[in-house]
Amino acid sequence: MGGLGAPEIILIIIAILILFGGKKIPELMKGLGKGMKEFKDAQNGESSTTTSGSTTNTEEKPKV
Template structure:
């Protein structure tokens, strides 16, 4: 639902422009790291919302 609300006012030109700006600001090598961090943050947020006791961050700490 949120994605459809977010993309209502954006056409292909705006999306391409946003992608170009992000590439210029962060560079191609930094973007996968940013997405990985965002994914971990979303997983932790969802697990905290559902009340899971073992969060993904806890599991990462146990593995190391």
């Protein structure tokens, strides 16, 4: 009772195709994947502020 079966999933997919069209769906999935990755990174405490492979060292070196 209340579970989604194959016919319901097929109807949902058809409705999404009708609403968004075939060309827009890959863009939506890319955005969804990016958002999920950022969410997981935020949960793990990782920061995604690196720019084009360059890293900056913000730690001060101890003076001797």
